[in-house]
Amino acid sequence: MSRAKRVSAPVLDLVWDDLRLRFPGQKNPVLDGVGLRLEAGRTLGLLGESGSGKSLSTLAALGLLPRSAIHVGGTIRLGDTDLLSLDARARRRLLGATLGAVFQDPSTALNPYLTVGFQMSEGLRRIDGIPGREAREICLEALETCRIREPRRALRSRPHELSGGEKQRVLIAMATVRHPDFLLADEPTTALDVATRGAVLEVLLERGHDLGMGLLLVSHDIFLLGECVEQMAVMYAGRIVESGPTRRLLTSPRHPYTRGLLAAAPRLEGPRGRLPEIPGHPPAVDERLPGCPFAPRCSLALPSCAQERPAWVSLGEEGGFACPVTETEG
Amino acid sequence: MSGAVSLPIRKSWTLRVSFAFLLLVGGLALATPYLDLADPDAQNLELGPTAPSTEHWFGTDPLGRDLLSRTLYGARISLLVGLVGTAVAVGIGVLYGMLAGWWGGRADLLMMRVVDLLYGLPYMFFVIVLMVWFGRSMINLFIGLGAVSWLTMARIVRGQVLSLRGRDYVLAARATGLPTRVILRKHILPNIAAPVLVYATLTVPRVMLEEAFLSFLGLGVQPPAASWGSLISEGAVLFREYPWLVLVPGAILSVTLLALNFFGDGLRDRMAAEDHPA
Amino acid sequence: MLTRLLLGVLTLLAILVASFFLQRIAPGGPFDLERDMPEAARQALIREWGLDRPVPEQLGLYLKGLCRFPPDLKRSMVQPDYTVWEIVGPRLQVSASLGFAALCIALVLGIPLGVLAAVHDGKMADRVTMLVALTGVAVPAFVLGPLLKWIFALELGWLPESRWVGPANMVLPAFTLAALPLATAARLVRSEMGTILRGDVVRTARSQGLSERRVVFVHALPGALVPVIPWLGPATASLVTGSVVVERIFDIPGLGTTFIDGAFNRDYTLVMGTVIVYSILLILMNLLTDGLLVLLDPRARSARS
Numbered sequence A: 001m002s003r004a005k006r007v008s009a010p011v012l013d014l015v016w017d018d019l020r021l022r023f024p025g026q027k028n029p030v031l032d033g034v035g036l037r038l039e040a041g042r043t044l045g046l047l048g049e050s051g052s053g054k055s056l057s058t059l060a061a062l063g064l065l066p067r068s069a070i071h072v073g074g075t076i077r078l079g080d081t082d083l084l085s086l087d088a089r090a091r092r093r094l095l096g097a098t099l100g101a102v103f104q105d106p107s108t109a110l111n112p113y114l115t116v117g118f119q120m121s122e123g124l125r126r127i128d129g130i131p132g133r134e135a136r137e138i139c140l141e142a143l144e145t146c147r148i149r150e151p152r153r154a155l156r157s158r159p160h161e162l163s164g165g166e167k168q169r170v171l172i173a174m175a176t177v178r179h180p181d182f183l184l185a186d187e188p189t190t191a192l193d194v195a196t197r198g199a200v201l202e203v204l205l206e207r208g209h210d211l212g213m214g215l216l217l218v219s220h221d222i223f224l225l226g227e228c229v230e231q232m233a234v235m236y237a238g239r240i241v242e243s244g245p246t247r248r249l250l251t252s253p254r255h256p257y258t259r260g261l262l263a264a265a266p267r268l269e270g271p272r273g274r275l276p277e278i279p280g281h282p283p284a285v286d287e288r289l290p291g292c293p294f295a296p297r298c299s300l301a302l303p304s305c306a307q308e309r310p311a312w313v314s315l316g317e318e319g320g321f322a323c324p325v326t327e328t329e330g
Numbered sequence B: 001m002s003g004a005v006s007l008p009i010r011k012s013w014t015l016r017v018s019f020a021f022l023l024l025v026g027g028l029a030l031a032t033p034y035l036d037l038a039d040p041d042a043q044n045l046e047l048g049p050t051a052p053s054t055e056h057w058f059g060t061d062p063l064g065r066d067l068l069s070r071t072l073y074g075a076r077i078s079l080l081v082g083l084v085g086t087a088v089a090v091g092i093g094v095l096y097g098m099l100a101g102w103w104g105g106r107a108d109l110l111m112m113r114v115v116d117l118l119y120g121l122p123y124m125f126f127v128i129v130l131m132v133w134f135g136r137s138m139i140n141l142f143i144g145l146g147a148v149s150w151l152t153m154a155r156i157v158r159g160q161v162l163s164l165r166g167r168d169y170v171l172a173a174r175a176t177g178l179p180t181r182v183i184l185r186k187h188i189l190p191n192i193a194a195p196v197l198v199y200a201t202l203t204v205p206r207v208m209l210e211e212a213f214l215s216f217l218g219l220g221v222q223p224p225a226a227s228w229g230s231l232i233s234e235g236a237v238l239f240r241e242y243p244w245l246v247l248v249p250g251a252i253l254s255v256t257l258l259a260l261n262f263f264g265d266g267l268r269d270r271m272a273a274e275d276h277p278a
Numbered sequence C: 001m002l003t004r005l006l007l008g009v010l011t012l013l014a015i016l017v018a019s020f021f022l023q024r025i026a027p028g029g030p031f032d033l034e035r036d037m038p039e040a041a042r043q044a045l046i047r048e049w050g051l052d053r054p055v056p057e058q059l060g061l062y063l064k065g066l067c068r069f070p071p072d073l074k075r076s077m078v079q080p081d082y083t084v085w086e087i088v089g090p091r092l093q094v095s096a097s098l099g100f101a102a103l104c105i106a107l108v109l110g111i112p113l114g115v116l117a118a119v120h121d122g123k124m125a126d127r128v129t130m131l132v133a134l135t136g137v138a139v140p141a142f143v144l145g146p147l148l149k150w151i152f153a154l155e156l157g158w159l160p161e162s163r164w165v166g167p168a169n170m171v172l173p174a175f176t177l178a179a180l181p182l183a184t185a186a187r188l189v190r191s192e193m194g195t196i197l198r199g200d201v202v203r204t205a206r207s208q209g210l211s212e213r214r215v216v217f218v219h220a221l222p223g224a225l226v227p228v229i230p231w232l233g234p235a236t237a238s239l240v241t242g243s244v245v246v247e248r249i250f251d252i253p254g255l256g257t258t259f260i261d262g263a264f265n266r267d268y269t270l271v272m273g274t275v276i277v278y279s280i281l282l283i284l285m286n287l288l289t290d291g292l293l294v295l296l297d298p299r300a301r302s303a304r305s
């Protein structure tokens, strides 16, 4: 399959630049300098444990953060546009059209009172002004490419009549029905049956590929990401600790946390969820150290680690990482 | 996660203000006989009804009785009825709820079904009938109000017991062959005391409101005793000419009910926050 | 649905039996109030009404009358010139229109208030709305009624102060009666709406780029209305209770007053008649509620079809 090229203007990259967020009542920022680059038409994996801030990073780009979140600094840019400084209306215009999103739990994401067809076609009809019949055809096609069996029946049905895997596929079709340039998928298979995960992930990747979308795949599973994304970023305690091409991360990881993750689970059928081999837990937001947040769990930690914030070590094409200790390894 | 941090602060503010107000009302009600007040029953027909003045802060009623003094004495009755009625309601509700929760299964289903049904009835009519047909005594008032105010309590207790029933220490107590009565009293009751107290706080304003409702219909506290409700009722007759006769006790009743509700809600939120620390 | 109906009939029967027995075991009777009635005449009346027979037998006779078509509610014991229906019928009309108006006001104002508060969660609009709602709960009808009357009838003179002769007379009593259910509806909707607005369904809708108005009204509102429906039953019960007070304040010849008067006069047949009318009303309301829930709940609906 060849990458479907867009006829329209070249699509810009989606860039998180030193994004920092805080919640009231907490003294430490929950996102502490997140930097990511999701290139147009490419795939990026965002890896992190729950509470690391990976979902917040996604929601921030969509403008769907909890209302209490405070923007401390940094930007999320699409070309020259800073998404965080857009007003609500302008930001809304991007959603569905430029940025699509798929979330974790398909069982609660669809509106139980409305038919699948209504929900799917709503953006087409209401925002793009496409007449109902035509919108229906577009939805049918999207459902078909997302391998929904009997798409006509699916359009007429209500969410509770679908299985979990079907629901997530419907949500993928729905998020992409207006052909956005980017698709942000936050743990899209975690809530599903083990048996259906692979198929749904395949649909997601295929759909992204066919439409030439930039795909951000958020997951806690390093091997899942390893098999499907080109670039990867590892998040820990609100920071990106390592990033780079997937191959490089898997074969020669530089940050001790990434190494720990790789050592934690065997390649095949590895345990999901917890990463038990690294002792300890990620710190709560207000228990994070001023220096390297990983220090309490790191076997290489030096006394200075807890105090000084590790500088970013760039590896050029090969990404980079944030650890002065392994930097000297050469 | 963020809301949970800021919320209790706001809540505890209302909690404190309402608590202070309730202390004031309660204190005044207790102290009333020792205060240098006009006799609440002393009539002064020459004076008749007067608007609030420096001499009679709340004015006087058509019989020339001092409304401030009557309101304060009324507070004693209103609060008393509220507390005793609540005590009866708590007694019934806790017993009913504990048994339903303890028995579980079909008995529980049936008992809760009955509660559902009773919820849908205009139960005050029952109290009305009771007061009319069996005499307007204080005892009947307590029983009547208590008998119709236990439903929510029963639901809450039942839920608590249902969840406690499977706990280790309860199972252990059962295994040693302790009689149900003892288990319920020794092991279950102490553990549901906190929610029971909180919801009792929320029952008090409801019972007070119900008392006032009955008194307004002339079915509650009988003269010469007066509660806030009966003061309002007396005033309502002459409302056209002397609106303050209703508005003064009415305002006090409303603010007290508001404070009690705030206080109970605040306690409940605090308890919920302790159960599930954010 | 059929079991529901059966349960309703059973409830009705239980209420009837309970009120019947309550009446009979209470000391005193319907003909005690007329002091100057000679004892012989009193005894004759008691015999005529069958009050000297065993209570179960009386109950049987009464129930038998009810099973006729049209049901026989008997004559009023205290005003024997009228049948119970002749007294209850017109008053039911008054009370029903008052109650219906109040319920409409409560829903039409309460639901939007709840939505408004939820949408502005924690902001000024929310605080103000919820203060209004709390006031509705804490200010009883017998305080609110006179207050409204004082402001709008006596001071401003905009509305008639009492009685029941035209639509303008309905305004104050209907609003007085509506205050409590209005406040309750607003609180119900606010809390459910708040949960929904923070939930996944709304996040999906927002991620589609839909306007906030569409998100709130098309995606969040249906779910937020769900808890309002089962509440309609108890709400009707509280309207019935409240109507007693409102009728008294505004001098309205309604069913609540009839009930109280009947109870005071020990007019057994009149009380029973009122109880029956009220019970049927409440049972119908509950059936309606169940029907609406089935209609609204997608799971229940597809299970049926």
Ligand code: SF4
Binding pocket: A255, A256, A257, A292, A293, A294, A295, A296, A298, A299, A300, A301, A302, A305, A306, A310, A322, A323, A324, A325, A326
């Ligand atoms: S900076 Fe220190 S503590 Fe942090 S990962 Fe590197 S070695 Fe470990």
